[in-house]
Amino acid sequence: MTIEELRAQFPQLQRTVYGKPLVYLDNAATSLRPQSVIDRWTEISAHGTANLHRAVHHIAAEATEAYENARAAVASFINAPSADEVVFTSGATHSLNLAAWGIGEAFLQEGDEIIIGESEHHSNIVPWQLLSERKHLNIKVLPVNEFGRLKIEDLYYLINPRTRLVCISHVSNVLGVVNLVGFVAEICRRHGILLLVDGAQGIVHLPVDVQELGCDFYAFSGHKMYGAPGTGVLWGRKELLDKMPPMFGGGEMIDSVTWLRSTWAPVPRKFEAGTQNISGTPCFVEAIELMKQMPSGDEVRDYVYDKLRGMSDVRLYGLPGENSLKIPLFSFTVDGVHHEDLALILDKMGIAVRSGQMCAEPLMDAFHVTGMLRASFAPYNTMQEAEYFVSSLRKAISMLR
């Protein structure tokens, strides 16, 4: 598929802001939606709405089939051994909270330890802090080095007999560097430690094979991968999910309910209490279908990387090493210029970027900054847009100096 063909599928790319063509570079926060996803969502909302898994009527069966087809599509996309291991949620944050609850109840005792990557999004920090308050656990931090790469070798002295779990991202939402998950998985496996991976950014740009990665849990959102907002996935190994209690009760998550005690449906339904996202979740099928055909975007990524590296007053965070890759996500600061001023000027030039702490306050502290500017690209962003971004950035910096 050519980039022109790809762009034609995203209506929002036709938009203008302040009379200028929109250059959308905030894809790491939320990607745009293709017409196929919009159509699917609309079609289900207009003609295919019914409650899932329960009623015997025709539309309920149709809606259930659409929902379960999405489960199969996701399972195949991440090479999960079984579709039963794919739990649908409202997004990665929901997935991580659900995982924290279940892992905590099933596998952790007072005094146990969790290791969390320093570059994690708040969504992969706070659920573990909530858990550790409830269960009196200890949290340790796996640091990143000055280049923004996880210091995986530090695991060797962070791990002790009480370590039960390591939580890292596949790719940090600030640094964009692909963490060597396989390497971490190998260390965890040898020590009998569980490994959870926040794949919110990774799933968008990398081929994900959960079996090859060797992790125990992998979480991501639909809205960052061109799917519907309010959708997400928690993948987990079945023998672990089986042992984890549900976080929410009610709806189709039950097997039997009596006043004495209730029993749960098998996974994944055990974790899907309440009415599901009937219109949104089936859209994973269309999103995945399109992702498989997208051009790589490597040329744009390399161009922006080289240009930013070449600007002497720009400090880019997250530099890949010889053995690591970077996704097209660039967080940086400019000497003597506030990130928010830059974002505001770029906005008036039609460029949507992110500024601030990007839900990673501990990482901002580690780099001694109050915030950064982030430009995150998708395969539908063209070379012309990349060039416009670079020249606009230069112009904005000179205005603000």
Added chain:
Amino acid sequence: MTLREKQQQIIDDFSMYEEWLDKYEYLIELGKSLDGLPESKKTEDRLIKGCQSRVWLDCEKKDGVLYFSADSDAIITRGIIALLVSVYSGRSAAEILADDFSFLNDLGLKENLSPTRANGLVSMIATIRAKAVENE
């Protein structure tokens, strides 16, 4: 110049620029020309809550008149607070409280700021009013 005249002057200055980028350039220049605060005065109690970037406001009362000085680490925010300082500094508390701050609507500032920055502007106004109430 009365408070109202000063406001009208800013409205006139602002309306000379059609493009929002040029209006920002005007705010940036205002920000650059603001004296700012010494590091010793950039304290927690002078920090205005609710702004994405950090903004400090200092208020001194002399002979019944309030004198504001301010600073921010972001230049456009600095320009906005400079604009407020130029209008409200050197006025009595009663004069400030009698004003409804509606000249900001005439500037179209709120609509053209991101929601977080518009909230920041609201916080700046609230702080200036609070200082006036304290010193009434």
